[in-house]
Amino acid sequence: MTADNVIKRFAKGDDGRAEREWRALTLLAMHAPGLAPDPRKADLAASEPVVVMSRLAGVPLRGAAVGDEKIKALAEAVTALHSAVPSDIITKIPLRPGHQGEVIGHLDIWAGTARPRAGGLVRQAMEAGLSWLARSGLKAGTPAGVPPVFGPGDGNLANYLWDGSRVQVVDFEDSGRSDRAFELAEITEHVGSWVEHPLDVPTFLDRFDLSPAEAARLRTCRRLLALIWLFLLAGDDPEHPRNPVGTAERQAGRLLDLLA
Incomplete structure (x- = not known):
């Protein structure tokens, strides 16, 4: 990193992450x-691809309270995206990674591997979610x-x-073709939107003028x-947890509320 630029290096076999990052930056510019x-520049053909971009001033919304002013600015940025x-x-842009079909494929696998190891409220929510x-x-x-x-992913x-x-906005490694409902759900259901300083989801979503079809799809x-996040959080390593104890149980309650 320099004073004006950020140099983002990607590992060998990056599965197209550098290409997606560069495509997004050039399209948005x-x-x-x-x-x-x-x-700024990119070497996508290198064995370890590199993308160079300008450095943005600002602090992440995660980790602090997101009040009305920030919610308004967040909604404006997402709408612009x-x-x-x-x-x-x-x-002409490929579907983003983690699209609907891909995550359902993950759930089909996890249903047979992670679900049998779960118990209590987490197991109950998994069963209800998979049934839905x-x-x-x-x-x-x-x-x-x-x-x-265009979805940042x-x-x-x-x-x-x-x-x-x-x-x-930064980080477009998983960007691609998507739809508004799916991308809004990416934000509202991400663990970072509720585990520390909860995002006011109704206020945030009220700033989007969705069609009836999009509104119905957003709920779905x-x-x-x-459900995806429940399986991800239930698989957290108890010896080296990435999130506070009880996060999976909280997510189970959130999912059951959404299914109600």
Whole structure:
């Protein structure tokens, strides 16, 4: 890292992360300048790819209270992300990693591996979530009437930087074609949006003018991603936990509330 630039290095066999990062930075620099770091240069063909970008001022929204002013700025940044890239370009961009079909595939595997080891409220929520998933119709794909948008692919509030007046966005390794409902659910259901300083989800979501189809899909996507997070948190290593004790149980309660 230099005073003006950030040098982001990717491991060998990065599964396209560097390419997705560079594509996102160049698209956003063209269609929404100032929203994300400016792309400087990249070596995507290197055995360990490198992307160089400008350094943004600001502090992550995660780790501090997110009041009304920050919620407004966050919603504006997310809206800009979703609307910046023209639709004729969006349709040519590959689906983002962790899209609906991919996460359902993970759940199909985890149902047979992680669920038998769970107990108590966590097991109850897993059973309820998987039962809902089986009848949800999600395996048929995204419903009609839900237009594609550019999705950053990571709902961690640590990737949204507050500079005192606006929010800018970093980390596009998992970006690609998505839809608004799925990307909003990425933010509201991410563990970083509630485990420390809870995001006011109703206030945040009220700032988006969703179509009836998108609003219905948002409810579905929140349940799906909450179920994903339950399995992820239930698999936390008890010897070296990444989150506070009881986080999986709290997530189980959150999922059951969403399913109610």
